[in-house]
Amino acid sequence: MGKIGLIIQREFMTRVKKKSFIIMTILGPLLMGSIFVVPILLSNTQEKVVKIEVIDETGVYGKKFPNDSMLQFTVTSRSIAEAKKKFKDEDFNGILLIKEHTGTNLPVLTLLHGQTQPSIKVMTTIQNTITNKLEEFAGCDPKMLADIKGKLDIHTQNIGGEKTDTGITTLVGYFAGILIYFFVFLYGAQVMNGVIEEKTNRIVEVIISSVKPFQLMMGKILGISLVGLLQFLLWVVLTFGIYFVAGTITGKAKVEKYRSDKVMTQQTTGAQNQGGADIQQQVMDSSDDISAAIESLPIKLIIFCFAFYFLGGYLLYAALFAAIGSAIDSEADKQQFMLPVTIPLILSMVVSSAIVMNPNGPVAVWFSMIPFTSPVCMMIRIPFGGVPAWQIALSMALLIGGFLGATALAAKIYRTGILMYGKKVSYSEIAKWLRY
Amino acid sequence: MDILNIENITKNYAAHTALDDVSIVIPEQSVFGLLGPNGAGKTSLIRIINQITAPDKGRVLFNGKPLEPKHTELIGYMPEERGLYKKMEVGEQALYLAQLKGLSRRDANIKLKYWFEKFELQSWWKKKVEELSKGMQQKIQFIVTVIHEPKLLIMDEPFSGFDPINALLVRDEMLELKAKGATIILSTHRMESVETLCTHIALINKSKKILDGSVKDIRKMYKSNIYEVAYEGTNIGFANALWTGFELHNTKEEDGIMKARVKLLNGNTANDLLSALIPHVKLHSFVEVVPGMEDIFIMKVNETNQ
Structure with missing residues (x-):
């Protein structure tokens, strides 16, 4: 040595x-x-139910969102402007807007939220739901699956329309x-x-x-x-x-x-x-x-x-x-x-x-x-x-x-x-x- | 055979010159005293020999060959500023330092065992250095300096900080190493250790070498031809006994005994002085006054400072 x-x-x-x-x-x-653990613990012990309004312009994904005692998705068919107006009164925590994207298979996802930013759980639930549905579409076409994987992005904005970033990235x-x-x-x-x-x-x-x-x-x-x-x-x-x-x-x-x-x-x-x-x-x-x-x-x-x-x-x-x-x-x-x-x-x-x-x-x-x-x-x-x-x-x-x-x-x-x-x-x- | 030839070394730092055209020859198996006041350039020279720094001009030959990195394994160096890792175990640390000097772990273990037994340190092997007394730390320091059996041992103020017993121990070990063939460079300003240990010296002042050679030759060179005579009798009787070949420097009385210093002139010998004195006074002792290294040191330094 x-x-x-x-x-x-x-x-x-x-x-x-x-x-x-x-x-x-x-x-x-x-x-x-x-x-890692504290947010999970906190989200688990949180008493308040998180309610998200889903405006699905594609009409494909809305029904797929799972509801549990802590996180509830409500699909509505009103316009985004209307939803924004009623946001305060109706006790929603966020509005998820799903739009068709021309040119790719992926939808454009925008999540509007109030004062509190959406938790990781909300983000991942949305991401998983959409991804599952997309995978269903793709079947076993490996090229399409590869397109989906890792490409889905959720844009988060506060209710005033300013971009915020709470993502895992x-x-x-x-x-x-x-x-x-x-x-x-x-x-x-x-x-x-x-x-x-x-x-x-x-x-x-x-x-x-x-x-x-x-x-x-x-x-x-x-x-x-x-x-x-x-x-x-x-x-x-x-x-x-x-x-x-x-x-x-x-x-x-x-x-x-x-x-x-x-x-x-x-x-x-x-x-x-x-x-x-x-x-x-x-x-x-x-x-x-x-x-x-x-x-x-x-x-x-x-x-x-x-x-x-x-x-x-x-x-x-x-x-x-x-x-x-x-x-x-x-x-x-x-x-x-x-x-x-x-x-x-x-x-x-x-x-x-x-x-x-x-x-x-x-x-x-x-x-x-x-x-x-x-x-x-x-x-x-x-x-x-x-x-x-x-x-x-x-x-x-x-x-x-x-x-x-x-x-x-x-x-x-x-x-x-x-x-x-x-x-x-x-x-x-x-x-x-x-x-x- | 000379182990070290220091040839025309010059070393400049930004603000001052540490060494100015210094040449020194160090004979094999000598105890070489490197002397000089603080800041004269001794440590700079030692660092150059240890290849810690490089000279700006000149060169150093080790056994006739220019210094190379591998020579560090033939040199043992105990700096004036020395220490050990306080939090490290004694044995582990000694092994580490020995291995850095090129010993294999196995050889280092065997040799350390010998030294630890010799210095009665075996039971401290697993202790941390900070738990050791100062004296024991000094022993360890000495062991790690000589563990690889260096051909050249450089000791910078080796006795400073050592208690008298350890100082003696270190002195004896140094002489034993010398007997086994090692050459020792001793940098110090403790003149009594120079008198008893050194065979050769070099005196450095203000970055220049001002004196070097064997201790014997230097003494001869500075011989003063003065003798101190202790006698019973009168001043006048003593003075009358002297003739023009001698010069009376001073006399003093101690407990009824007179002491006089006499210088020999015109090639007269000590025998001439004795034969002149014997008929006149009752002699007690007759000693040549030899200048100590300290006297020579002070004299030479003052001379060059003027």
């Missing part, structure tokens, strides 16, 4: 053995799981972006603290008499990236574990609740318009709805890009964090020098809402090209689809270039910085180091 391998191994093992790693590994999925985009953002911060800071530790412990001079400073820096960056990847993989595995366990439990609870409801309904009215088994299945599927929605995304591209930007973003920032760690001598100086590195990272989160509003607009394109912001910004764009291949390729090439440039720069600062003790550094001082 080469010396850099030894360094990677040490950085990896000492961190993985730490209690904080184990705690984070367990807490992470609980937090992430709760992001936004959620996935934000989620991927935030994950990269946190990963870069969390593990970038670990690289920086590792460098500060070596410098303040004074072990660094012992080590660089055996290996080159560059090897030490890269070994640290790569070792910590492996810790991050392992933690991330464990999170994914555990999150899915928790998510399915929790999904099953809440599903069962809902079924129990439904059964007791049903007995009561049968006793009072004697009317039963839906098959119990049907509902049970539907409830059990409530967690699967999200999975189904996720399937409609360009999933392979998302996973590939996520892995790339996840690592690329980390490597770029980790090199800079290592340079900061080498330059400063005390914790007190940390904030001052971290600022220029963290600003672009924070900026990418700031512009994220603008990107979601217009995923292919100039803001989105520019910020997904600049290496410092592209990991977060490009990941928000990708789930929306329609990002030209050349843009992805260029953005990736720029990120690789940015990473190489940042590493070369950081290495120069690092090799001088780690040997500077008890000296107050300034930016002009660091600029001098670059010329040594």
Whole structure:
């Protein structure tokens, strides 16, 4: 094993053995799981029935919408203007407008909503219903089925007609972006603290008499990236574990609740318009709805890009964090020098809402090209689809270039910085180091 | 055979010159004292030998060949600023540092076992460094410096921070390594360790070498030809005994015994002085006044600073 391998191994093992790693590994999925589970729990315990008015101009899909005790679809035949006018009085939560689209087999779906935005459950129920009907049409024509899959889009607007976005695409985009953002911060800071530790412990001079400073820096960056990847993989595995366990439990609870409801309904009215088994299945599927929605995304591209930007973003920032760690001598100086590195990272989160509003607009394109912001910004764009291949390729090439440039720069600062003790550094001082 | 030839090394930093055309030859199996005031350029030179930094001009030959990365495995370096990973286990850390010096894990294990036994540290193998006393950390530090049996051992202020017992331990181990064939560079400004340990020295001041050679030669060079004579008798009697070949520097009285410093002139020897004195006073002792390395150090530094 080469010396850099030894360094990677040490950085990896000492961190993985730490209690904080184990705690984070367990807490992470609980937090992430709760992001998925809490909405399901909330939607299940919600007392209020959600009522959606369906205006089906095609006349094909309307009858297919399933009703349960929590979500009711009412098909009406009035005009959209009329429906809007009466929206407030009639206690509907939303109006779904289904229009024929000329040229494709897919209908155009518009969901108007009041103050509260429609839940994921509403969105996925609509999507699944329409998709099922379309699949029925398509029969077993694989070309038509392929056309349907992942192409169905629900446009959401508030009742005033302004576009809103509550779709799973936004959620996935934000989620991927935030994950990269946190990963870069969390593990970038670990690289920086590792460098500060070596410098303040004074072990660094012992080590660089055996290996080159560059090897030490890269070994640290790569070792910590492996810790991050392992933690991330464990999170994914555990999150899915928790998510399915929790999904099953809440599903069962809902079924129990439904059964007791049903007995009561049968006793009072004697009317039963839906098959119990049907509902049970539907409830059990409530967690699967999200999975189904996720399937409609360009999933392979998302996973590939996520892995790339996840690592690329980390490597770029980790090199800079290592340079900061080498330059400063005390914790007190940390904030001052971290600022220029963290600003672009924070900026990418700031512009994220603008990107979601217009995923292919100039803001989105520019910020997904600049290496410092592209990991977060490009990941928000990708789930929306329609990002030209050349843009992805260029953005990736720029990120690789940015990473190489940042590493070369950081290495120069690092090799001088780690040997500077008890000296107050300034930016002009660091600029001098670059010329040594 | 010389293990290290430092040839015309110049190293500039942005604001100042750390080393200015420094050439030093370090003979094999010597204990070489690298001396100089703070900021003279000693650490810069050591870093160049360790290939931590590169010189702007000049070159360093190791066993007659220009320095290469693989030479780091033949060098053991204990910097003045030293430390260990506090949160890491002692044994694991020692293994890691030994492997970085090119030992296989197996060899490192065997050698560490030997050293840990020698320094009575076996029971601390699984402990974290932060749980160790300062003295024990210093022992570990020394072990990891010599674990790979370096041909060249560079110790920057090796005794600073060591308690007297550990300092002695380290000193003895250093001499043992030297006996086994290692060359030791000792950078220090503790002159008493120079007197007892070093065979050769180089004195650096303000980034220039101002003096170098074997300790024996340097002493000879700065010999003052002054003798201190302790005697019983009178001042006048003593002074009368001296003739033009000698010069009386000073006399003082301690517990009824007179002490006088006399310089030999015109090629007179110590025997001449003795034979001149014997008939006149009762002698107690007769010692040559040898300039200590510290005197030479201060003298040379002041000389170049003027």
